[in-house]
Amino acid sequence: MSVTDPLKMFDVKGKVALITGASGAFGAVAARVLAGAGCKLVLAAGSADALSEIATECRDGGADVTEINSRPDSEDACAALVQGAVDAYGSLDILVVASGMNKVAKIDEMAPETFLSVMDANVTQSWLLARAATKQMKAQAAGGKIVLVSSARGLLGHPAGYTAYCASKAAVDGITKALGCELGPSGITVNAIAPTVFRSPLTAWMFEDTDQAKAVRDGFLTRVPKGRLGEPEDLAGPLLFLSSRASDFYTGHILYADGGYTAG
Template sequence: MSAIFSNPLSLFDVRGKTAIVTGASGAFGALAAEVLAGAGAKVVAVAGSERALADTVAACRRHCDDVVGLQARPDSEQACTGIVEHAVAAFGGVDILVVASGKNDVAKIVDMEPSRFLDVMDANVTQSWLMAREVGRRMLSQGRGGKIVLMSSARGKLGHPAGYSAYCASKAAIDGITRALGCEWGDSGITVNAIAPTVFRSPLTAWMFEDTDRAVEVRKGFLARVPKGRLGEPEDLAGPLLFLCSRASDFYTGHILHADGGYTAG
């Protein structure tokens, strides 16, 4: 215990760990890949978009040379197996998984075809489950534990009036998977947790940060529910991510960490 107190920052050390990040071309995935690379992890960045993936890999390599990109989506058992095999071939094993791939499809339920609902559930839930299963198998066989971080949302806990029936259901399911796997792998050294943000700055939400009449009006209504009084910034997710990927969180599993400025507290 005294060694930890003399160097508490060592709890957050991920240097030399191998991390797979899916959805690495999206806002959170790109952030996760760059944060882990900046902290010294070996990163396998996975995304379906070749151009965006190249941008993420380039950003990561500004911090760390041990970065590889893989154009793929975790949309089948075979694809997930291939992703893990790619990481093992590149760096010898897997210590961290961040599943940041997913989608939203906004429509009132009376106007949404079942296929659209199922597409959201597949992208957000099934693919997360498949990646967690495949990486979990590898981590169990390695026998040294590991860190799995899934992507939830404040919408896993709260509804939304604007046609989020598919998205809310998918994120509630992620919360359930997180808790279930946290229990299932509790004695294995594998922790399974989720980050659940509310609105944070990204290419998709950039309009909400502008000074247009529409943005100001939307922000005003939204911020009335946020005790911190502002929208989220990328760095608000960086700290929780590093915590959940490091041994600082060894006693945390099955936990949904709401990075939301207090939005879900009230």
């Protein structure tokens, strides 16, 4: 790989990418970015209608897309998702784990099963998917890219009932670092993107021109050096970097897409 033609470092055309949670905010961004970059996509989500919508959008843009209406909620389900990519395209080069959840409640009001459900969705399922992908990538003996989704809340606390979410994302950070060390000799890189608040269906209200939204937004932005909330395109560059040869020397890394929020 020569740096005299640096754009080739970011070339993922023809690579096979499995994206879980593909109908969600980050998953949809990942699908659009990797479709536009020429990847063959395996998109997985629990909602068949939402999955069909993003898959159709990617196909309309010229991408080769396979849909799997499934959540990664068990060992067998994760193995089946990876096998689905192999059955469709013969290999798996990139895994993006964009599935997960958040449930907000103060600790004295949160049921233990609620806490455990968030940990399962964000931590256990990330681990199971990475495990299934690792087996396939090792068998291919050609390396691979695993991209997990963390959050600025993996590093920082939050006063509004985020004990489950913060704990789960801190655990995702730990998985990322441990697997980065473990899988480095295999040529498999494991990294995480950790956004702060960015525009999505769940956060759309924070971008509205209302007194409530402005008060919340202004309070948050006092900690963001860039002076704005995140947009979906702010996640595009980091994802392409971590999915391509450009990041071959980067592993076990948490990439904060946060406008400087965690720096201050």
